[in-house]
Every structure is written in structure tokens, then in C-alpha cells.
Amino acid sequence: MRTVEVLFVIVILLTAFTITTQFAVLPSPSEAFGTNLRELSQSTLETLDMQGMLSATVFKDQNDDAWGDLQRAISASIPPNTVYNFSVYDLTANSEGIVTYELEKSISDANFGSASDVASLMVTSPDVTFTQAPQKVGESTGQNITLYILNCSDANGWWITGYTGQSLAADLCDLLSPYFTTTVLINSTDQLGSLLDDSLSVGNVEDAVILNTFGEAVPIPDEYCSGGSKQTEGYDPINDGGTYARYFHTLGSVTGQYNWTWVSIVGWPFYYVTNTNFFVAQQNTYGIYGMEDVRTSGVNAFLQGLDNQPYSYDTTGIAAGVGVVEFTTEALDSCNYYGIFPSPYQTASRALTQSIETDYNLERRATIFNLKNSRVAGATFKHQDGNGALTAIGLTRIPDIRITAIGLLMYYNPTIYRSEFGASGTSRLVTLQLGQQGGT
Amino acid sequence: MTGATIDHMVSVTILIAALMIAMLTYSNMFATAVDYDRNRQVANKAIDLMNTICLSPGNPTDWGETNAPVLGFGLQDPRVEGYALSPYSIMRLKTSTSDSQLIEYPPDSGIFYNNISAQFGDSILTPLGDCVNYTSAAELLGVNGTYGFSIDLAPVLDISIKKLPASHLVFEIDVKGSGLPLSFATLNYYLFHIDAGVATSTIITYSGTEETDLSGSKVIEFTDLDGDETEAFHFMVYARLSGLSGVGYYSQDDLQGYPQYIVPLISDYDEGIILIAHSWGVHEYTETPVPDVAYNATFYSLTSDFHLQQIEIENSTGQLNYGSKDYETTQLPASEVGLLVISYRWANRLGSVVLPWGIGTLGVSASYSSGFGSSDYDFVATELRQVTIDGVSYQVKVSAWKLGS
Numbered sequence: 001m002r003t004v005e006v007l008f009v010i011v012i013l014l015t016a017f018t019i020t021t022q023f024a025v026l027p028s029p030s031e032a033f034g035t036n037l038r039e040l041s042q043s044t045l046e047t048l049d050m051q052g053m054l055s056a057t058v059f060k061d062q063n064d065d066a067w068g069d070l071q072r073a074i075s076a077s078i079p080p081n082t083v084y085n086f087s088v089y090d091l092t093a094n095s096e097g098i099v100t101y102e103l104e105k106s107i108s109d110a111n112f113g114s115a116s117d118v119a120s121l122m123v124t125s126p127d128v129t130f131t132q133a134p135q136k137v138g139e140s141t142g143q144n145i146t147l148y149i150l151n152c153s154d155a156n157g158w159w160i161t162g163y164t165g166q167s168l169a170a171d172l173c174d175l176l177s178p179y180f181t182t183t184v185l186i187n188s189t190d191q192l193g194s195l196l197d198d199s200l201s202v203g204n205v206e207d208a209v210i211l212n213t214f215g216e217a218v219p220i221p222d223e224y225c226s227g228g229s230k231q232t233e234g235y236d237p238i239n240d241g242g243t244y245a246r247y248f249h250t251l252g253s254v255t256g257q258y259n260w261t262w263v264s265i266v267g268w269p270f271y272y273v274t275n276t277n278f279f280v281a282q283q284n285t286y287g288i289y290g291m292e293d294v295r296t297s298g299v300n301a302f303l304q305g306l307d308n309q310p311y312s313y314d315t316t317g318i319a320a321g322v323g324v325v326e327f328t329t330e331a332l333d334s335c336n337y338y339g340i341f342p343s344p345y346q347t348a349s350r351a352l353t354q355s356i357e358t359d360y361n362l363e364r365r366a367t368i369f370n371l372k373n374s375r376v377a378g379a380t381f382k383h384q385d386g387n388g389a390l391t392a393i394g395l396t397r398i399p400d401i402r403i404t405a406i407g408l409l410m411y412y413n414p415t416i417y418r419s420e421f422g423a424s425g426t427s428r429l430v431t432l433q434l435g436q437q438g439g440t
Numbered sequence: 441m442t443g444a445t446i447d448h449m450v451s452v453t454i455l456i457a458a459l460m461i462a463m464l465t466y467s468n469m470f471a472t473a474v475d476y477d478r479n480r481q482v483a484n485k486a487i488d489l490m491n492t493i494c495l496s497p498g499n500p501t502d503w504g505e506t507n508a509p510v511l512g513f514g515l516q517d518p519r520v521e522g523y524a525l526s527p528y529s530i531m532r533l534k535t536s537t538s539d540s541q542l543i544e545y546p547p548d549s550g551i552f553y554n555n556i557s558a559q560f561g562d563s564i565l566t567p568l569g570d571c572v573n574y575t576s577a578a579e580l581l582g583v584n585g586t587y588g589f590s591i592d593l594a595p596v597l598d599i600s601i602k603k604l605p606a607s608h609l610v611f612e613i614d615v616k617g618s619g620l621p622l623s624f625a626t627l628n629y630y631l632f633h634i635d636a637g638v639a640t641s642t643i644i645t646y647s648g649t650e651e652t653d654l655s656g657s658k659v660i661e662f663t664d665l666d667g668d669e670t671e672a673f674h675f676m677v678y679a680r681l682s683g684l685s686g687v688g689y690y691s692q693d694d695l696q697g698y699p700q701y702i703v704p705l706i707s708d709y710d711e712g713i714i715l716i717a718h719s720w721g722v723h724e725y726t727e728t729p730v731p732d733v734a735y736n737a738t739f740y741s742l743t744s745d746f747h748l749q750q751i752e753i754e755n756s757t758g759q760l761n762y763g764s765k766d767y768e769t770t771q772l773p774a775s776e777v778g779l780l781v782i783s784y785r786w787a788n789r790l791g792s793v794v795l796p797w798g799i800g801t802l803g804v805s806a807s808y809s810s811g812f813g814s815s816d817y818d819f820v821a822t823e824l825r826q827v828t829i830d831g832v833s834y835q836v837k838v839s840a841w842k843l844g845s
Contacts, residue, residue, distance in 0.1 A: 005681060009455075010451075010453065010454050010455075010458065013455070013458050014458065017458065017462050017465075020468075021465060021576070024469055026469055026472050026473050026476060027476055028472070028476070035822070035823075035824060036487060036490075036823055036824075038823060039487070039490070039823070039825060040824050040826065041826040043494075043523045043826040043827065044826045046523045046826075047523050047524075047683065047828050047833060048682065048683035048684065048825045049683060049685060050520070050522065050523075050524065050683065050828050050831070051831065053682050053683035054682070055684055057682060064813075065624075066682065068624070068681040069624060069681050070682045070683075071685040072620075072622060072623060072624070072625075072681060073681050073682035073683060075617075075618070075620050076596065076597065076616060076617025076618055076620050076622050076681075077596055077618065077684055077826055077833065078618060079618060079824065080618050080619045080620075096524070197543075244809075247751070264668060266578050304657065
């Protein structure tokens with residue numbers, strides 16, 4: 001009886017062993033590698049198109065001799081034991097923008113076995129050039145808007161560590177000038193004085209954008225300084241032992257008068273005035289000469305002027321740090337639309353309080369960063385009567401001028417006119433499938 | 441009781457036998473799996489190496505055009521990108537696998553040159569001190585001591601040129617790729633015919649465009665030239681069809697039993713300095729009398745549509761004699777790929793030599809390996825890609841194998 005049991009056990013063991021060996025089928029070590037057909041195919045397509053010959057051929061008429069040349073070139077390129085299928089697909093876009101691929105032509109020299117792989121290449125017709133042309137700011141509303149960039153050689157910057165106002169001016173000019181009909185560099189504080197007087201003969205002072213590249217410092221013309229011909233519009237001798245908060249009040253008033261958009265690219269707006277000729281011996285307490293601090297009263301005075309309020313010396317600090325802030329959805333969309341991609345996460349050390357909107361009758365537009373602790377790290381504040389605006393980006397140094405660009409473009413929202421790169425007849429998808437004959 | 445003991449003994453015996461069979465079988469399976477896994481690693485390494493070599497220019501990116509040390513290995517042409525290899529980086533590879541292949545010049549100077557051979561007589565001789573040897577490349581690729589590898593570069597198109605017997609100079613050109621004839625390919629041909637001047641030689645250029653027939657052949661005739669054995673010339677053909685291109689050449693000298701008189705050596709990559717050396721100092725020939733050679737050097741840059749444009753160079757003519765004037769220097773435009781064609785004459789003997797500045801311009805093949813080969817290893821993975829060098833179509837094969845047991 002036990003013998004029978006033992007035989008049963010043996011039968012069970014052998015059966016189990018047989019079954020497991022049937023299932024545990026491993027590939028042969030020699031099958032660990034076959035020719036990497038996909039990369040061979042990709043490199044074949046790319047080298048054939050290296051001088052644009054492939055692109056030129058696939059857009060030719062199907063009866064053109066070039067197809068025969070291409071077929072011979074492919075046959076001569078690939079190893080003898082390799083077969084291929086070369087296919088060209090035309091891209092067709094319907095009215096809703098949905099792209100479909102239609103087989104245009106296929107060339108093959110044999111049937112495929114089991115081992116094959118395919119690579120693809122998108123080619124563009126040599127007759128098509130991809131272009132994009134921005135609409136000029138103000139074009140849609142009939143305004144002639146000039147971009148004035150402060151590039152004063154007699155001014156120093158602060159909170160723009162690593163840059164100078166002049167270098168930022170050049171970069172911003174490159175970045176933004178395509179969007180404006182006229183871009184003017186204000187090369188001295190004297191020219192800035194002329195701009196404030198509307199006596200600068202270049203550009204259109206009405207509805208202009210004034211871009212201050214000097215960070216927390218703002219260039220001030222000599223005549224607005226103490227003892228100057230317009231010191232009453234620039235200098236307040238009474239408060240704080242004499243302060244230039246009055247100058248910022250004037251700037252705010254002029255901004256409203258001419259319907260400017262004043263742009264502060266980084267930090268606490270209107271914190272210093274700068275004129276390297278006048279403030280030769282003054283420095284900003286951090287060793288940067290040629291400037292004098294106005295501190296917290298500066299931005300308050302500007303907003304008073306913008307709101308057409310009388311000048312009143314106010315040292316209330318309306319900016320503060322809020323840490324890391326992130327782009328709004330609108331800002332992210334603008335980055336994609338305009339092709340400008342700064343980091344969506346930034347650190348704000350000078351975010352303005354949201355209460356300025358009610359205190360100075362401002363309307364917040366084009367908000368770059370989501371609000372944090374009821375503070376605005378980057379936005380354009382438009383006066384509610386429609387005249388004048390302040391774009392303030394209260395980030396920490398070092399400035400990223402791409403954020404300034406995004407802020408301005410969000411505010412003015414110029415259209416980008418792009419040529420249809422993926423439209424029917426301009427792009428084709430080429431695939432090359434390779435297969436090996438005779439095993440690996 | 442005895443029956444139970446026998447039962448147990450039988451069952452234990454059979455159980456042990458079953459276990460042994462199972463262990464034997466499974467150990468074979470495990471060995472197979474381990475082999476498969478190891479081979480897979482080698483195969484992946486081959487792909488990694490190929491990607492690094494073909495799709496990275498290395499560091500610095502222009503290391504092939506300078507004498508600078510190489511910090512990262514890659515052969516991609518940084519000016520073209522994609523599957524295009526730098527013709528200069530390849531020239532800086534120490535392709536010689538033994539010291540006997542090196543050339544020492546001047547003799548006993550301790551200055552050696554690596555030799556990338558083209559056809560007989562034509563070669564690229566590069567200063568060994570600036571070449572990247574196999575061990576350095578393996579270290580830079582991170583495989584030194586773990587994997588062996590080799591790189592083989594060969595033109596896709598095989599362009600064979602034969603001189604046909606005739607009363608004038610006639611060539612038959614056959615263009616093939618992967619064993620198939622390349623029919624209706626455009627041929628740009630150049631004949632650098634060496635004419636004897638008063639005391640020197642001159643290079644007369646004949647050029648034209650033709651097309652191969654259905655069988656990939658074409659006969660090109662020069663009815664003004666005799667083409668007999670007393671003539672010297674270099675005949676070049678660039679073939680192209682729908683993005684595929686190749687180059688072939690044929691040369692003939694009339695040196696009446698002497699070896700070639702002139703050998704060009706690359707002295708400085710950065711500056712494109714070339715030594716035009718008397719070959720008795722390079723190869724230590726002993727034939728006498730020693731030729732008093734008059735040479736005439738011309739540089740032709742290769743344009744993207746496979747035309748050659750002549751560029752003036754310094755010291756384009758001169759006289760060399762071994763012992764009194766061993767070499768002359770000239771400078772090529774380092775950023776232009778092309779051909780330095782040097783004709784030479786001694787008495788009534790004429791010859792020529794070509795230095796390709798960029799290996800693609802002459803369709804030179806190259807191999808880069810340790811010299812020990814992979815024949816001792818069970819599994820060698822190979823990776824194949826198409827590339828261009830100087831616009832000429834090449835195939836790159838990278839082989840990799842696991843070192844050690």
C-alpha cells in the first residue's frame with residue numbers, strides 16, 4: 001500500500017517538474033540582441049535628409065523620377081539582408097484643427113518577417129517657411145503706443161545685482177521691441193526730463209510704456225533735484241530732512257496725465273532716486289553712489305499722484321515679502337503663447353498689499369502671480385478712471401526680465417500671427433520600417 | 441516492518457533522484473538565464489556606446505579641431521548635429537594598433553605619427569601626441585576594464601574606378617551600395633592631371649558631371665589625354681543620389697620603379713599646419729640617387745554640393761632634397777574640409793599624393809580598437825548606424841563585448 005502511495009508521490013513530483021519545465025521557457029542567450037533596426041532606420045532617414053533631399057522628394061508628384069532615386073538610395077543604404085517599407089503620410093487638418101494622417105505613397109521591397117522595427121521623421125516642404133509676426137501693441141485699439149526704455153548713462157541701479165540698467169535696457173529692447181511700433185531708449189536723465197515735459201521729439205508720449213530698468217532706483221533729471229528749476233516738483237524739503245518723494249508724486253501725476261504704463265521690473269518701486277552727476281557723494285547705504293533713498297514713501301507718493309491726490313508724505317510700508325509665489329493660469333498661458341518661459345515659481349520679497357486697489361482707486365489686471373497673504377507679487381494696476389497704470393513686479397533680486405515681458409504682454413495682449421506649420425500640404429510624416437531576413 | 445523500511449528506502453532513493461534531475465535541469469535553465477542577462481547587458485552597452493559616439497560631440501565640443509585634451513568622448517559634428525560625425529575628431533583617433541604602424545619623423549626624433557591609410561600612397565598622418573588612444577577613449581566612455589569595444593567606419597557606397605585600355609584616357613566607374621548598383625546617380629568628377637613644367641610640375645584640372653546608367657556604371661573619356669603609363673594623375677569621383685553620397689578615386693604615377701617622393705604630415709590641428717616632407721626621411725628609403733623633388737601643392741575645399749574649389753596656400757611650390765631640405769611647411773584653412781593635392785617631379789618622373797583634410801573628402805575608412813580583437817569572447821554585440829562625414833554617407837559599426845569571465 002505504501003509502495004502505491006510512494007508511486008503516487010513520484011508521479012506527482014515528476015508531473016510537477018514536467019509542467020514547470022514546460023512553462024519555464026527562457027530565450028536563448030544568443031537572442032539577447034538583434035540589430036537595432038529602429039535606430040538604423042532613424043539614422044537612415046536623418047542622413048538621407050541631411051541636405052534636404054528627402055524633404056524635397058516626398059513633396060514631389062508621385063510619378064516624378066525622384067521617387068525612383070529615393071528608392072534606389074534606400075536600397076543601397078541598408079544592409080543586404082534587410083528589407084524595408086518606406087511610407088509617406090500627408091497631414092490633413094480639418095476646419096476644427098484636428099490633424100489626420102493619410103497614406104500618400106509607400107515603397108517596399110519585400111514582405112516582412114517577424115523581426116521589424118520602424119522610425120519616423122516629420123519633414124517640411126522646402127517651399128514652406130515658418131514665420132511668426134506679432135501684432136503691434138495698441139494696433140487693435142487704434143493707439144500709437146511707444147515703448148520708452150530708461151537707459152540713462154548717468155544713473156545707477158539697485159536690486160539688479162549682476163546687471164546694469166543699461167545692459168537690461170538692451171536686453172529688454174531686444175525682447176519687447178518687436179511688439180511695439182516704436183521703441184525709444186532714454187539715454188540720459190536730461191532726455192527723461194524732456195520726456196516728462198513732452199518736449200522729446202521721438203515717439204508718442206501719449207499712452208506710452210515707460211520701462212524703468214534701474215530696479216528700485218528711478219533716474220531723476222537735474223532740474224527736479226534740490227536747487228533745480230523744478231525742485232518744487234521733485235523735492236520735499238520739509239519731511240525726512242528733505243526727500244524726493246515729491247518727484248515720485250510728479251511721476252505719478254504725469255503717468256496719469258499721459259496715460260502711461262510705468263513698469264518697475266523688480267523690487268520695491270520708487271525706493272531711490274538716481275543721478276550720478278547730482279548725487280555724486282550720496283550712496284544708498286549699501287555703497288552704491290549716485291543715488292539717494294526715498295524709501296517707503298516713494299511708491300505711496302507715486303500712487304497719490306496717479307490717483308490725482310495731493311502730495312502727502314506717507315511712510316507706510318505697503319510692500320512686504322511673501323516667499324515663493326507661482327504663476328497664475330493666465331500667466332502660464334501667456335508664456336506658452338508668446339514662447340517666453342521663465343520659472344513659474346519665484347520669490348517675492350516686495351509684494352504690494354492688495355489694499356492699494358481701494359486706497360488709490362486701482363483696478364488690478366494681468367496678474368502674473370497668484371495672490372498670497374492678500375499681497376500682489378506681480379500685476380498691472382490700472383487707475384479706475386482709465387488713465388495711467390503701474391506694473392510692479394515685487395520679486396527679489398536678481399531680476400528676470402522675461403517676467404517683465406510676460407507681465408506687459410499679458411496686459412496689452414498682442415496677437416501672434418503664425419504661419420500654419422502643420423497645415424495640409426506643408427508637412428509630411430515619413431516612416432521607414434526595416435526588417436531582417438534570415439534571422440538575427 | 442521490513443516492507444516499510446524497503447518502501448522508505450525506495451521512496452527516498454527516487455525522491456533524491458527526482459531532486460537531482462530537477463536541480464540539474466534548473467541549474468541549466470539558470471545558467472541560460474544568466475547568460476541571456478549578461479548578453480543583454482552587453483547589447484545595451486553597445487547601444488549606449490553607439491549613442492555616445494554618434495550623438496555627442498564630446499567635450500570640448502570642438503576637440504577634433506584643436507590640440508586640446510579630450511574630457512569627453514564623442515564623434516558627432518557639433519556644427520551639423522544629428523547623425524553627422526566630425527571629420528576632424530576622427531582624424532585625432534589613434535587608429536594604429538601597434539607601434540610598427542606608426543611613422544617616426546624626423547627619423548630618431550621620438551615624434552611619431554598615426555597613420556590612417558587611404559589607398560596606397562595616400563594617407564592621413566597625424567601627430568601621435570595629439571591623438572586619442574584606445575585606453576583614453578575607454579576611460580572617457582566609462583568602460584575601461586569592463587567592456588571592450590571597436591569602431592568601424594566605412595563608406596556606404598563602393599565606387600570602383602578602372603582605367604580601360606584605349607588610345608586615350610578612359611575610366612570605367614561602377615557605383616554600388618550594399619551590393620546593389622546605384623543607377624542614375626549623379627557623378628561629379630575631377631581629374632588632377634600632372635603636367636611636366638619647365639623644372640617643376642603643374643596640376644591641370646578637368647572636371648565634369650555625368651550620370652550612371654541602369655547598371656550603376658559610367659565610362660568617362662578624356663580624348664585629349666593619352667593615359668599611358670608615362671602619365672601621372674589623380675581621378676576623383678563624387679557620386680550622389682537622393683541624399684546618399686560617396687567618393688572614389690584612382691591614381692597613377694610615373695616614378696619608374698621609385699617609391700613616392702613626397703609625404704604630407706599633419707603637424708598642427710589648430711592651425712592646419714602641414715609638413716610636405718621628402719619621403720626618404722619618412723620611410724627611410726635607400727634608393728639612389730635620392731630624388732631632388734620639385735613639388736606643387738594645391739588645396740581644394742569640398743563644397744556642400746560636392747564641388748571642389750581651389751584655395752591658395754603658402755609655399756605652394758618648392759624644392760625638397762633629403763639631407764639638405766627635408767620638408768617644407770604650408771598651412772591649410774583649418775575650418776574647411778577638402779583635399780591637398782601635391783604633384784611632384786624629379787627628372788622626367790611625375791607623381792602626386794593627396795592628403796584628405798577631413799576623412800570624408802576621400803572616403804577613407806577607419807577602424808578604432810584595442811588591437812586585441814573580440815575573437816576570444818563568446819558574445820559580441822554590434823550596433824549599426826548610418827551617418828555622414830563631410831556630407832559623404834558612411835556606416836558606423838560599434839562592437840562591444842564583456843571583458844573578463
